[in-house]
Amino acid sequence: MRLRDPICAIATPPGKGAIGVVRLSGEGALEVAAKVWRGKDPRRLKGGRFTLGEVVDPGTGEVLDQALLLVFRAPRSYTGEDALEFHTHGSPAVLRRVLEALYRAGARPAGPGEFTLRAYLNGKLDLAQAEAVLALVEAEGDLARRQALRALEGAFSRRIEALENRLLDLLAHIQALLDYPEEGVEPLEAERTIREVSAEVEGLLAQARASRLAQKGARLALIGAPNAGKSSLLNALLGYERALVSPIPGTTRDYLEAPLELFGVPLVAVDTAGVRDTEDPLERAGVERALRIAEEADLILYVVDRSAPKPAPPPLPWGRTLKVATKADLPPLWEDPGFLPVSSRTGEGMDRLKEAIHWALLGEGGGEFLLTERQVEALHRVRERLLEALSLPQDLMGLALQEALEALSALRGRGEVAEAVVARVFQNFCVGK
Ligand SMILES: Nc1nc2c(c(=O)[nH]1)N(C=O)[C@@H](CNc1ccc(C(=O)N[C@@H](CCC(=O)O)C(=O)O)cc1)CN2
Ligand SMILES: Nc1nc2c(ncn2[C@@H]2O[C@H](COP(=O)(O)OP(=O)(O)OP(=O)(O)O)[C@@H](O)[C@H]2O)c(=O)[nH]1
Numbered sequence: 032m033r034l035r036d037p038i039c040a041i042a043t044p045p046g047k048g049a050i051g052v053v054r055l056s057g058e059g060a061l062e063v064a065a066k067v068w069r070g071k072d073p074r075r076l077k078g079g080r081f082t083l084g085e086v087v088d089p090g091t092g093e094v095l096d097q098a099l100l101l102v103f104r105a106p107r108s109y110t111g112e113d114a115l116e117f118h119t120h121g122s123p124a125v126l127r128r129v130l131e132a133l134y135r136a137g138a139r140p141a142g143p144g145e146f147t148l149r150a151y152l153n154g155k156l157d158l159a160q161a162e163a164v165l166a167l168v169e170a171e172g173d174l175a176r177r178q179a180l181r182a183l184e185g186a187f188s189r190r191i192e193a194l195e196n197r198l199l200d201l202l203a204h205i206q207a208l209l210d211y212p213e214e215g216v217e218p219l220e221a222e223r224t225i226r227e228v229s230a231e232v233e234g235l236l237a238q239a240r241a242s243r244l245a246q247k248g249a250r251l252a253l254i255g256a257p258n259a260g261k262s263s264l265l266n267a268l269l270g271y272e273r274a275l276v277s278p279i280p281g282t283t284r285d286y287l288e289a290p291l292e293l294f295g296v297p298l299v300a301v302d303t304a305g306v307r308d309t310e311d312p313l314e315r316a317g318v319e320r321a322l323r324i325a326e327e328a329d330l331i332l333y334v335v336d337r338s339a340p341k342p343a344p345p346p347l348p349w350g351r352t353l354k355v356a357t358k359a360d361l362p363p364l365w366e367d368p369g370f371l372p373v374s375s376r377t378g379e380g381m382d383r384l385k386e387a388i389h390w391a392l393l394g395e396g397g398g399e400f401l402l403t404e405r406q407v408e409a410l411h412r413v414r415e416r417l418l419e420a421l422s423l424p425q426d427l428m429g430l431a432l433q434e435a436l437e438a439l440s441a442l443r444g445r446g447e448v449a450e451a452v453v454a455r456v457f458q459n460f461c462v463g464k
């Protein structure tokens with residue numbers, strides 16, 4: 032279904048703001064706008080221009096607000112259609128009335144992501160770029176913003192297109208060999224090409240974890256014995272005194288969460304009760320919680336006081352645990368190269384700790400691109416088909432390569448992309464985008 036009828040929606044977030052924006056797009060949008068606008072006739076305005084006027088109720092002529100009107104003319108707009116924006120005062124009362132006026136003038140409410148869907152259908156964006164628009168709107172950390180922007184600007188799409196072209200060339204070559212066996216077509220280097228394309232796909236898939244972390248964030252748990260310096264370390268990481276600190280062991284009773292952004296990744300740091308054997312039922316409950324939080328964390332800081340005797344380690348998933356020796360400003364009672372020495376008091380070792388956290392979470396890649404779940408699935412499919420192609424004799428390879436190519440094309444939304452795929456991409460959008 033490819034509708035072009037005029038749609039409208041509030042594009043700014045709910046609640047009060049200095050300015051609110053209502054978007055309108057579609058065939059006949061200029062006529063709709065003319066019915067609710069007192070000022071220069073939008074139908075006679077050039078694209079890309081603002082004009083000051085009043086929004087009016089088309090039934091009664093009542094003035095609803097003083098506003099700026101921005102006009103885009105097809106195909107030079109976000110959607111590729113005639114599109115307009117009403118920049119009004121940003122109160123819900125104004126925005127509601129402006130929207131109602133537009134309904135009365137002949138526009139209908141836009142569905143979630145419908146503006147971007149139209150941009151896709153009109154060839155302004157490919158599917159990967161449309162997903163990047165959503166990710167950019169949803170970005171919570173700076174890394175997610177950077178990754179999404181790169182994908183929006185087409186860097187990911189160009190990489191995929193290059194791979195598509197290599198597979199297309201290969202398929203054409205195979206076809207030529209099959210069709211004209213005696214014509215002296217160059218012998219195939221199919222295997223090498225397939226391996227190279229596979230390696231590229233692997234490289235993209237290797238970024239999936241970093242991309243997921245950038246988008247969803249990560250939980251960082253601080254675990255260790257009472258008095259180890261966990262709460263002090265949390266405060267040092269945050270840069271302000273969030274948690275209560277005292278020389279009395281057992282100060283932190285319940286866990287405590289604090290948001291923090293490190294190297295562009297949104298993290299939630301969780302300070303926990305000191306882990307030890309205890310009879311006190313309340314403290315016991317706190318310890319159980321601490322261990323459960325460790326289970327659920329993406330990364331654990333196992334915190335040990337280096338100025339006190341080394342305790343027996345609790346059961347922790349050591350594969351995602353960094354060992355930290357605190358109070359490095361005091362004389363050490365032990366040395367262990369497996370521990371990162373830090374001092375919350377002097378700040379010594381904090382930069383190295385942050386780097387270690389960065390490395391443990393993101394690895395070397397650091398996450399160049401945004402990868403959505405859909406894209407990761409499609410890339411897995413590409414990789415499977417390529418592996419299958421490698422196991423087949425050359426005359427049978429074509430089908431598997433064809434399927435790999437189709438999965439690649441679906442990433443950009445080229446070729447035969449099922450309506451369900453497109454629907455899946457746009458269902459997550461908010462109205463107005
Ligand atoms: N007010 C406002 N701000 C916004 C948007 C918007 O739609 N409206 N955007 C929306 O997400 C983003 C900017 N992205 C945009 C991308 C393309 C076009 C556009 O009109 N493109 C035309 C030609 C534009 C020109 O050169 O003048 C085109 O591609 O043909 C507009 C916005 C972020 N800020
Ligand atoms: N000299 C020095 N003292 C520290 C440092 N970090 C923590 N301390 C002290 O160690 C004591 C315990 O610190 P906390 O941060 O409360 O320890 P905790 O691990 O949260 O303890 P519980 O909440 O009881 O499990 C406090 O008196 C802190 O001032 C450090 O880097 N250097």
Ligand SMILES: [Mg+2]
Nearest residue numbers: 261262282283
């Ligand atoms: Mg504490």
